[in-house]
Amino acid sequence: MILLDPAVAVKWRDYGILIPFPPDRPRNIVGFLKKSADPCPMPIVSIKEALEFLGKKTEFEISEEALERVHKKEYIDIFFQESKEKRDLETTRAILDIYELVDEKGNYHRYNKELAKKTMRDLFETSIMGSLKGSYLAARLALENESGFCFYLSGGNHHARYDWGAGFCVLNDVIFTARAMQNEGRAKIIWIIDVDAHKGCGSAEIVDFIRRGINPHHFEEDCTIVTLSIHMARGWPLDRESMEKSKPDRAPNIKSDIEIPVEKGEESLYTKKLEAGLMQFAALSGGKNADLAIVVDGDDPYEYDEIESSSLLKLTLTQMLERDTLIYDFLVSRGIKSAWLLAGGYGERAWEPAANFLKSLTFRK
Numbered sequence: 360m361i362l363l364d365p366a367v368a369v370k371w372r373d374y375g376i377l378i379p380f381p382p383d384r385p386r387n388i389v390g391f392l393k394k395s396a397d398p399c400p401m402p403i404v405s406i407k408e409a410l411e412f413l414g415k416k417t418e419f420e421i422s423e424e425a426l427e428r429v430h431k432k433e434y435i436d437i438f439f440q441e442s443k444e445k446r447d448l449e450t451t452r453a454i455l456d457i458y459e460l461v462d463e464k465g466n467y468h469r470y471n472k473e474l475a476k477k478t479m480r481d482l483f484e485t486s487i488m489g490s491l492k493g494s495y496l497a498a499r500l501a502l503e504n505e506s507g508f509c510f511y512l513s514g515g516n517h518h519a520r521y522d523w524g525a526g527f528c529v530l531n532d533v534i535f536t537a538r539a540m541q542n543e544g545r546a547k548i549i550w551i552i553d554v555d556a557h558k559g560c561g562s563a564e565i566v567d568f569i570r571r572g573i574n575p576h577h578f579e580e581d582c583t584i585v586t587l588s589i590h591m592a593r594g595w596p597l598d599r600e601s602m603e604k605s606k607p608d609r610a611p612n613i614k615s616d617i618e619i620p621v622e623k624g625e626e627s628l629y630t631k632k633l634e635a636g637l638m639q640f641a642a643l644s645g646g647k648n649a650d651l652a653i654v655v656d657g658d659d660p661y662e663y664d665e666i667e668s669s670s671l672l673k674l675t676l677t678q679m680l681e682r683d684t685l686i687y688d689f690l691v692s693r694g695i696k697s698a699w700l701l702a703g704g705y706g707e708r709a710w711e712p713a714a715n716f717l718k719s720l721t722f723r724k
């Protein structure tokens with residue numbers, strides 16, 4: 360099952376954000392799948408259809424309390440405070456910072472307020488909260504639809520830290536979804552498989568903070584989230600050196616449970632390293648399999664990705680398919696249900712790896 364929500368793929372320019380990446384990756388993936396086989400053998404559902412499938416008649420809301428299981432209360436309060444004026448102002452301030460739209464001297468960078476047709480608050484409500492809801496629904500669909508598989512064509516905001524966003528990620532939908540599934544009694548053991556080019560540092564930090572009791576919403580069973588991140592060994596985050604010195608106990612310095620750095624030029628070893636990593640999961644879960652896996656399926660390790668910060672890892676289309684097939688087969692052979700989130704991927708050809716993987720699945724069934 361594929362979950363598509365065109366509303367979250369916003370046009371950056373409408374918000375005055377001048378990032379040269381087209382928002383049409385989900386649309387390109389769906390277009391490719393529909394062209395490859397008519398009708399597309401894998402069901403593509405909208406948010407409305409997903410809600411109907413799950414027996415919900417109307418749109419649902421995500422509570423502050425649910426977000427506080429993941430993020431610090433003071434951070435969440437910014438977005439939910441009562442005064443509209445303050446809420447709008449502080450949401451704008453947070454997004455400008457997290458999207459790196461203000462330079463060190465305090466000047467706007469890649470941002471022109473004059474061009475904005477919509478507000479940052481609107482961006483928060485449509486794209487940021489929309490993406491969080493989509494990831495939540497993807498997990499529900501994965502657990503409840505017959506195939507045990509759902510690929511959400513958005514989500515994967517894995518850099519968002521405990522008390523602030525980072526690297527274009529405001530709220531961490533990955534760990535939010537995992538904790539929501541646990542809290543609602545839908546899954547106990549959850550494995551996070553993060554294969555984005557950039558390290559899943561926000562997710563690692565949030566899980567670590569839950570375990571160490573820094574997040575006051577701590578439950579014993581929350582220790583059953585296990586994280587894997589395979590990523591570029593160097594080059595990201597851009598402020599890594601200063602972070603290593605000033606904040607050794609914070610992201611990006613906190614490691615995932617299974618941490619697999621890949622050095623430049625090690626592309627041919629990628630699949631083997633990932634396979635060895637996947638084999639460590641069960642031991643970290645007391646010999647048990649997960650009830651659910653969340654795959655942060657970033658496409659930015661792809662050799663044609665256009666963002667500079669992913670340039671130290673360049674997998675071919677074949678290697679990208681090997682990566683995703685390895686994960687899929689690993690999970691299916693163990694009967695583990697999985698929600699896949701599209702995560703990073705930038706430029707004209709960024710849609711190709713996910714489209715290629717999804718097409719390969721439709722011809723298997």
Ligand SMILES: [Zn+2]
Pocket residue numbers: 555556557657659703704
């Ligand atoms: Zn990335």
